[in-house]
Amino acid sequence: MDRILITGATGNIGLEVINYLVKLESPSKIFAGVRNIEKAKQVIPANIRIEFVEFDFKNPHTFKKALSSIDRVFLLRPPHISDIEKYFKPLIESFIKNNVRQVVFLSVQGAERSSIIPHNKIEKLITGYGLDYIFVRPSYFMQNLTTTLLPDIKEKRQIILPSGSAKFNWIDIKNIGEACAILIDKFSEFQNQAIEITGYENKNFDTVVSLINQVVTKPIHFKSVNPLAFYRIKKSSGMAKGMIIVMLLLHFLPRFQKEPNISNFYENLTGKRPTSLREFIKRESAKFH
Numbered sequence: 421m422d423r424i425l426i427t428g429a430t431g432n433i434g435l436e437v438i439n440y441l442v443k444l445e446s447p448s449k450i451f452a453g454v455r456n457i458e459k460a461k462q463v464i465p466a467n468i469r470i471e472f473v474e475f476d477f478k479n480p481h482t483f484k485k486a487l488s489s490i491d492r493v494f495l496l497r498p499p500h501i502s503d504i505e506k507y508f509k510p511l512i513e514s515f516i517k518n519n520v521r522q523v524v525f526l527s528v529q530g531a532e533r534s535s536i537i538p539h540n541k542i543e544k545l546i547t548g549y550g551l552d553y554i555f556v557r558p559s560y561f562m563q564n565l566t567t568t569l570l571p572d573i574k575e576k577r578q579i580i581l582p583s584g585s586a587k588f589n590w591i592d593i594k595n596i597g598e599a600c601a602i603l604i605d606k607f608s609e610f611q612n613q614a615i616e617i618t619g620y621e622n623k624n625f626d627t628v629v630s631l632i633n634q635v636v637t638k639p640i641h642f643k644s645v646n647p648l649a650f651y652r653i654k655k656s657s658g659m660a661k662g663m664i665i666v667m668l669l670l671h672f673l674p675r676f677q678k679e680p681n682i683s684n685f686y687e688n689l690t691g692k693r694p695t696s697l698r699e700f701i702k703r704e705s706a707k708f709h
């Protein structure tokens with residue numbers, strides 16, 4: 421029986437990965453590595469039978485116990501952690517010390533092309549230490565609309581970003597979670613591969629906003645601003661500097677890049693079409709009012 425540690429277990433992707441791992445009825449034993457066990461128990465439904473173990477990316481003292489007897493780790497980078505040398509190098513070294521040899525890492529589409537993004541550095545650490553890996557490289561989460569972008573949608577009926585008419589590839593995190601669960605479960609079939617998980621639609625924010633406006637009574641607008649204006653707006657709204665930089669890179673750089681690649685990996689793996697934007701917006705429509 422494999423023992424699997426899930427990091428980021430209370431977040432968008434981690435929760436979906438756990439849901440789908442449980443649905444797979446795999447004989448593996450699942451551990452949620454969380455920094456606050458009591459808080460995590462309120463987020464992860466009680467009927468899901470998993471074990472909790474203390475794990476804090478910023479506290480290396482938690483690594484040994486969390487990694488003991490673990491065979492495989494689902495690893496992600498919490499969005500606010502960008503100092504890879506400081507936080508991820510000791511963690512990967514700890515994998516080696518504790519004989520954890522297999523990692524499924526949640527990266528990002530295009531990570532291989534940009535050495536400045538943290539995911540690229542983490543991928544290099546994992547291969548540099550000779551671990552067996554699967555790099556999952558998803559495109560742009562549909563759920564950005566219902567998380568980071570939602571306060572402006574609800575309060576200002578607006579999406580403000582420096583993205584101009586750049587097209588993003590939109591993927592439902594449920595599709596990512598499902599694919600990750602299968603990849604974790606069938607690790608040996610896919611090991612040492614980098615896999616893109618995308619939806620089938622490359623759309624810009626004007627188009628997405630018009631799709632949302634088909635399901636709401638009070639329309640929303642898309643406002644594209646230059647990077648400096650974006651920085652000022654977000655700083656004055658209290659967003660942390662690191663997070664603003666992440667949002668800037670994510671939304672400004674695509675203006676100078678070619679359209680995202682579309683992958684059929686999810687459909688080949690599951691036999692299902694990925695969620696369309698129309699389906700997602702309909703499913704989540706209550707949140708946009």
Ligand SMILES: NC(=O)c1ccc[n+]([C@@H]2O[C@H](COP(=O)([O-])OP(=O)(O)OC[C@H]3O[C@@H](n4cnc5c(N)ncnc54)[C@H](OP(=O)(O)O)[C@@H]3O)[C@@H](O)[C@H]2O)c1
Binds near residue numbers: 430
């Ligand atoms: N948004 C996109 O379009 C997109 C696209 C491709 C890839 N990605 C990548 O996806 C990743 C984010 O995934 P997500 O959306 O699932 O993240 P998320 O919802 O923000 O969740 C972050 C998770 O990390 C945990 N965490 C935070 N700090 C921690 C610490 N010090 N120690 C232990 N756990 C900690 C959080 O736990 P708590 O409950 O304790 O806070 C939470 O479970 C990022 O690397 C991002 O670059 C994003």
